[in-house]
Amino acid sequence: MARRFVALLFLGLGITLIAFLLTNLVPGDPAAANLGQRAIEDPAAVASFRERYGLDKSLLEQYGVYVWRLAHGDLGESQQARLPVTTELGRFIPATAELALLSILIAVVVGVGLGILAAIRHNRLTDHVLRVVSLTGVSMPTFWLALVALYVFFFRLNWLPGTGRLDPQFSEPEQRTGFFTIDAMLQGEWATAADAARHLVLPSLVLALYNIGLLTRYTRTAVLDVVNNDYIRAARAKGIPERRVVLRHVLRAALPSVLTVIGLAFANVMTGAVLVENIFAWPGIGQYAYRSATTLDLPAIMGVSLFVAVVYIIVNFVVDVLYGVIDPRIRVA
Amino acid sequence: MLNSQAARRALLAVAGILAVIVVAAAAANSNNAAASGTLVVDKAFDLKTADPQRQFEVSGGIIAHVLYDTLLEFRGSDVTNPLPSLATGYKASNGAKTYTFTLRRDVRFSDGTPLTAKDVVFSFRRLINLKGNPSFLLANVTSISARGNYTVVLKSKVSNPALPAIVANGSLGIVNSKVVKANGGTDAVGADKTDKAETFLNRTSAGSGPYVLKSFNTTSRVELTTNPRYKGRRVPKFSNVVMRNIQAPAQLLSIQRGTNEISLDLSPDQAGPLFGNKNLNVQAVAGPNIWFLFANANPKISEITANKRFQNAIRYQLDYNGTVRLAGKGSRRAAGVVPSQFLGALPDSAAIKQDVTRAKAELAASGLKNPEVELEFPSDFTSSGLSFGVMAQKVQADLAKIGIKANLVGKPIATSLANYRAGTEQLGLWLWGPDYPDPNDYLVFLPGQLVGLRAGWAAGADPKLEALGRKAGSTQDPKVRGKLFQQIQVQLNQRGPFFPLFQPGQVVAASKNLTGVAFNATYQIDLATIGSK
Numbered sequence: 001m002a003r004r005f006v007a008l009l010f011l012g013l014g015i016t017l018i019a020f021l022l023t024n025l026v027p028g029d030p031a032a033a034n035l036g037q038r039a040i041e042d043p044a045a046v047a048s049f050r051e052r053y054g055l056d057k058s059l060l061e062q063y064g065v066y067v068w069r070l071a072h073g074d075l076g077e078s079q080q081a082r083l084p085v086t087t088e089l090g091r092f093i094p095a096t097a098e099l100a101l102l103s104i105l106i107a108v109v110v111g112v113g114l115g116i117l118a119a120i121r122h123n124r125l126t127d128h129v130l131r132v133v134s135l136t137g138v139s140m141p142t143f144w145l146a147l148v149a150l151y152v153f154f155f156r157l158n159w160l161p162g163t164g165r166l167d168p169q170f171s172e173p174e175q176r177t178g179f180f181t182i183d184a185m186l187q188g189e190w191a192t193a194a195d196a197a198r199h200l201v202l203p204s205l206v207l208a209l210y211n212i213g214l215l216t217r218y219t220r221t222a223v224l225d226v227v228n229n230d231y232i233r234a235a236r237a238k239g240i241p242e243r244r245v246v247l248r249h250v251l252r253a254a255l256p257s258v259l260t261v262i263g264l265a266f267a268n269v270m271t272g273a274v275l276v277e278n279i280f281a282w283p284g285i286g287q288y289a290y291r292s293a294t295t296l297d298l299p300a301i302m303g304v305s306l307f308v309a310v311v312y313i314i315v316n317f318v319v320d321v322l323y324g325v326i327d328p329r330i331r332v333a
Numbered sequence: 334m335l336n337s338q339a340a341r342r343a344l345l346a347v348a349g350i351l352a353v354i355v356v357a358a359a360a361a362n363s364n365n366a367a368a369s370g371t372l373v374v375d376k377a378f379d380l381k382t383a384d385p386q387r388q389f390e391v392s393g394g395i396i397a398h399v400l401y402d403t404l405l406e407f408r409g410s411d412v413t414n415p416l417p418s419l420a421t422g423y424k425a426s427n428g429a430k431t432y433t434f435t436l437r438r439d440v441r442f443s444d445g446t447p448l449t450a451k452d453v454v455f456s457f458r459r460l461i462n463l464k465g466n467p468s469f470l471l472a473n474v475t476s477i478s479a480r481g482n483y484t485v486v487l488k489s490k491v492s493n494p495a496l497p498a499i500v501a502n503g504s505l506g507i508v509n510s511k512v513v514k515a516n517g518g519t520d521a522v523g524a525d526k527t528d529k530a531e532t533f534l535n536r537t538s539a540g541s542g543p544y545v546l547k548s549f550n551t552t553s554r555v556e557l558t559t560n561p562r563y564k565g566r567r568v569p570k571f572s573n574v575v576m577r578n579i580q581a582p583a584q585l586l587s588i589q590r591g592t593n594e595i596s597l598d599l600s601p602d603q604a605g606p607l608f609g610n611k612n613l614n615v616q617a618v619a620g621p622n623i624w625f626l627f628a629n630a631n632p633k634i635s636e637i638t639a640n641k642r643f644q645n646a647i648r649y650q651l652d653y654n655g656t657v658r659l660a661g662k663g664s665r666r667a668a669g670v671v672p673s674q675f676l677g678a679l680p681d682s683a684a685i686k687q688d689v690t691r692a693k694a695e696l697a698a699s700g701l702k703n704p705e706v707e708l709e710f711p712s713d714f715t716s717s718g719l720s721f722g723v724m725a726q727k728v729q730a731d732l733a734k735i736g737i738k739a740n741l742v743g744k745p746i747a748t749s750l751a752n753y754r755a756g757t758e759q760l761g762l763w764l765w766g767p768d769y770p771d772p773n774d775y776l777v778f779l780p781g782q783l784v785g786l787r788a789g790w791a792a793g794a795d796p797k798l799e800a801l802g803r804k805a806g807s808t809q810d811p812k813v814r815g816k817l818f819q820q821i822q823v824q825l826n827q828r829g830p831f832f833p834l835f836q837p838g839q840v841v842a843a844s845k846n847l848t849g850v851a852f853n854a855t856y857q858i859d860l861a862t863i864g865s866k
Contacts (some may be wrong), residue, residue, distance in 0.1 A: 004860070023368070026747075026748075027748045027751065028435050028745075028747040028748040029751055030752060032747075032750050032751055033747045033750070035466060036466040036467075037783070038466070038469040038768060038783070039389075039465065039466045039467075039468065039469060040754060041754075041783055042464070042468070042469055042472075044464050044680075045464045045465065045466075045468060045469075048464040048525040048526075051526075052525075052526075080381055080551075081381060081382075081551055082381070082382065082387075082531060083532075091550075092552070104420065141859065147582065150586060151586060151669075152582060152592065154586060155586040155589065155590060158590065160588065161581045162583065162586060162587050163577070163579050163587065164554065164577055165553065168373045168554075168575040168577065169575075171547070171548065171556060172548060172550070172553075172554075208529070238514055278580060279580065279582070279583060281553070281577065281578055281579045281583060283550065283552035283553035283578065287552055288552065291552070294713070294745070294746075294747065295747070296747050327840050
């Protein structure tokens, strides 16, 4: 475990170096991207900007300062917002996490369920229909789906709220977890919590659709791999109820490969929901990443890069641990 | 084979979960802004800060306009006549190098503190010393002083007839100096390093405007609530305002569903279906931005584009009416570089008209055979819903008709700006948005000035025009100044490397019950003057 931890540290450091080099290779001047047309022609304003963000130092010095601050938990200051990147991440990450968790929960329940159903009904009409449905799910562009969903369910049917995390008449709850639903409940603002929950539905369903398709396919394949094994036949022959055979024996054996996909799906949603967040005006990490990239906000870009790396590292680690829990034959070194 | 009863149960469970989620969400969904007396404004944010002396963005300007009063203000749609606001009036003297403003005595900040001259002095000095985006607005002002409690004197090193228009800018909103200082603010030299008040001002406003800041988030929403101590003309009708960060496609859906709602970013094309909607008032008026093409006058960059005959060929070949049609409803031809709403704007009759015969003759006289140039533009930038890429294609097609090959070179704005500012583009398609509503802001198009240099037009390239610019920029009488600026633009149109194209339409869509929704070229809309029938 200690060896793994050290490896992760080096991995994180390597990612900061790559992100730093790549952002500095991009043609474009952060001062020009952040200062106005007049201010950029003012040497005093440009000098002030460069000095504030350490851009007047050599690249090696800049990276050294960054790593030193990183070691102390300081990710620098966003050039756009002039706030600590840690503060900004602390605001944007929970917004995406709230969306991602619900989206993955829906995807897992529905996707795994449909995958089992498809396997149970192998080569029957249900199986064929579900395979088409899952293929459609993974083929449909998410941004298009978001626009269509907004148009149909908000604009046409008025079944669900539109963009943002809350309706205008509700104020954002005081941040404790950053999850509006939880924070509002903690403060006894039940109407706000209900409104926040309503606003979660449409974007999380949109995000879930792709993963439902993915999980349906993977679960179906994994279950089919397991279902014809001798021990399953033996379990059935012993008179064990079918539900128990499916849940305790089939699913448990099929779960490791499905778990990998769930982990990757979660990481993807946490780090890559830019378009959906943009369409639904969801102030999450995707929007933050987009804004940082287009304005050459170097500290923010580095912060987001590090966050993405950490998410994938943690998710992979958790999946590895869960492997061991599900299947004791697999041990985490 | 596994039991199909289990399969049916699984399917039912999945369907049930989905249904619960959707029904629970839908159960109480409604558009509720009307019930709470909240005005909702939908805007695609370019927001960075609520600190008035740092903000210089469109979204920030809308907010600053209602949080902080300025010495003078523009009202309704007018941007030619700055009117009293905090100041009861002003006097220009010494050839418009000195301006003396007399303040109202009844103004209170939101905490009840009286607003006096020292707050004005502090705010203006802070603006300069923060060395931020808007600091240039007072670059020519050499002295800012208080004379007693209710008189402020601004002295400039050169004649500054644009100053009344400048002080109406939201970045010159007056802050409560005592409160800002108590929260880390300073107006001293070095404020760019030592001022720490921005974080405070992003939580709590310290102004005298009709609203105060309730919450501020640069990516989701800004909430305002009425200032109970406001004393002024603009008594707000809505007790709360929520400005939401929403992209234009979602704004199009939201405005048709909402009540007490305004949408500010629809393009003329997007707003098409809304004209005639009985639940909405939709205005499409010309905005203040000027889209223009330029040909680099520096022969070191391109001997082709620096050729005067070649420039004239472009000038008379462009399909100006076509570009206006492409820009959509509300757009209008830019007769010159000064927008139609400003003092000194050229009448439409003075605009260059397409003359293909003349264009061909100019190209033939240039001596250039099959000229080929690069047309650069920001590929990821849209303004008023218009894509630079689409306009660049239009220009390319127009020029191709007389044998000029313009190769499109689109780059993300973060990188294309570098070439533009460096003056290395052969042909460039850009826009200029006004920093303040005065023709002096457009002296930048002259040789040796900011935009002139970007078009390779060095100082000394046109001494006559430059002299006229100096004269116009320092003339105090507005009528005379206006005429001088018209002369400048006529000459620019005749022999400059710039080809003004159009002012894009600005669409403001509002719920039918809202009153007082008027687009203003400086602050977009005045949230405080909007009411409900």
